[in-house]
Amino acid sequence: MKYEIRIGYIIWILTMISFLTNAQIKVIDSLTQEALSGVNLYADNGSLLGATNIVGEVVLDSLKQEKTVNLTFQHVAYSSLMVPFSEVKTMGKIKMVPRSIKIDEVAIGDRSKADYVVLKGYFRNLALLNNKMGYFVDGVISYYIPLKNKKEKVRFILKEYRIFENKGATQDLADKMGTFFFYNPSLINLKSTSIAYQLPKGFRLGEDKGRRFIKQGSTNMGFVQVSNERGGQVYLNRVAPGTSIDRKIFKIQGRQHSGVTIETYANVTPDNLAMDHLVSVVRSSVGGVKKKSQAEYMPIETYDEFYVLEKEYIAAAEFAKYKKQFAKSIFLKESSNYRSTYWNDLDRYGIPALPKGIKDQLGNILKIKE
Template identity: 25%
Template sequence: MKYKFIAIIYLFTLNSFVFSQEIRDQLSNEKISFVEIYSDKGDLIGVTNVGGIFSIDLKNKIKSSKTEKLAFVNSFFETEIIETNDFNDSAVFKMNPIINELKEVVISPNKDKNQYLVLKTYVRSLQINNGKIHYFMDGIVEYYVSLKTKKVKIKFISNRSFENKSIKQLKEKGLTKIFFQITGAPMLNEFLNYNNLIENYNFQKTDLEIKITSKDDNSVKGNLFTNKNGANLSLGFITNDKPKVMKGLGVENILENYNINSFFSASNSEEIGFNALMYFKETRNYKIKAKKDIEYQKVDVTHEVFVLGYRFAEEIDTKKLDQNYSFTNSSSYSEEYWKKVNNVLFQPLAQPIELFIKENLIELK
């Protein structure tokens, strides 16, 4: 009897680890990469992996979060809100895509003296410290893409900036203050281009997708879906098993995850590039602490870029440019641009996030 009892415990324990939970597309049944999981109070609990699977660590965080509801957030899908009790009993969750039929975007070839492709965009950015939103910034941004070098420069046209004053900085003691801010307009990644992708990764093509794998160990790094509506690229550069450790200026900074999601008005993979970009999202997950601190702060950052229009220019139209990932300490706008985002992929922030910003952050003016 003793051996049977031990065996039953072993099988029960083994089964709890084998029980896999994942998120899939309601229509295609494909797995959805990098879905953000929020509590009913707007706290970020974690993110699924490139295969749409909940890690054991993420499931444990959900269990200990004491939230009654969970919000599943991915920019290409309608936000799904479920009861936490239902999460514990389900293996597969479905999300409805928001993309129906997109019109092809056509840009006339550059002529004569044009040196830049200019993307007019709406950008929004969240920085979350230990699960609580610390900074929020959005604005109208122009990206200047050099037609020769493909290097990108940016200029904010309008912006709103918000801060949660209740959250302490990384270090505040006497005159010494260490800030960690990475809120603002993101750098448009070099891999938003087919030639750069194929040069740095292996492609494994199937009927439904292209699996993007590492040239070093053939591990899956992302995927590329294409159909008549466009192309969807998901790519993970840094993951928990191979974090990037950075030290300097009295700070230890561990980048645990770095992922991108993007959508292009391109019917085949060879056409993806800046001139077809419609949407870009970047997520980064850090652990960071001052030199003498024992505990790390967990910092999660998301940046989104919604393309509103394209044009060519002979030169950059302004002398004063802005820095990527740079938080502006005051708002500057003359109209409510955030209510006029003309992009088919745009959807408001998830309700728990909107509510948290409204109740806990103040606009800097």
């Protein structure tokens, strides 16, 4: 009898250990209780451990094996949240609070006469090269988005920016890939319409139980949803779970495991996700590169964010005045170019703070390029 009890006790212990190491946690909106996709989880040292999937879940065992006391949860539309890792293990759900959004609008007389909307905002980009911080970039940019001719290209003027580089990480990339391969920080290349209206080939928008899903075959790859308060979100992952996309450029081979885009909007309907109501965009890519002769891929992860701070409607005549100022490339030059401490003014717009582990590396491991 005692033997049976001991065996049962051991099985119970093993079951609990398995539960704790493979437990799923769900991240939800604190107000609506809806699942949140695309929430990034960061360790104390700034390493990205994982992200929530299309149903707002992340498996603890799938997180990278990093020693961390706390987990930082970050999403473009919500205030960042730091939770002790020991508590996360026993919590079934993590609740995040929607961030307060403040967008200044320059008044005009008759908006129907406007040909473009100018979205001035703050951007920041992070690149991890071989699991090390390689670059951090942030700045202020203005996008000129056509309102009437949707086939017209979106233009932009780069106002100011900072570039921080970890030379150890970038040199490691050069040593492994050679001088003919290089990585340059770049900007988000906005389009004149939402990504929901320009889906990749083979993707389609369907509806199920009142919710719109983005599908590739029978697989859910994303969704379009609008809350009762008319806040909109588009989530799209270009790479199906458990698969990868391979690409080749000459002797370089690339493999992408995830390619997520999240757009958030204010005052929209499911049928009208207008770009002049855009609030924020985040794009992330997880994958790796290698030479054809190499056996293993070198991990590369990129995370790009854009937050609208101010919008203005202008006519074609005024747009023409800026043509000589429009940038010709989304790739940034090697050195920083800024005139103000714009990064100190982000709190009043409710922009999520940088995870502490990343912030602590600025000026330390990540050196500014003047």
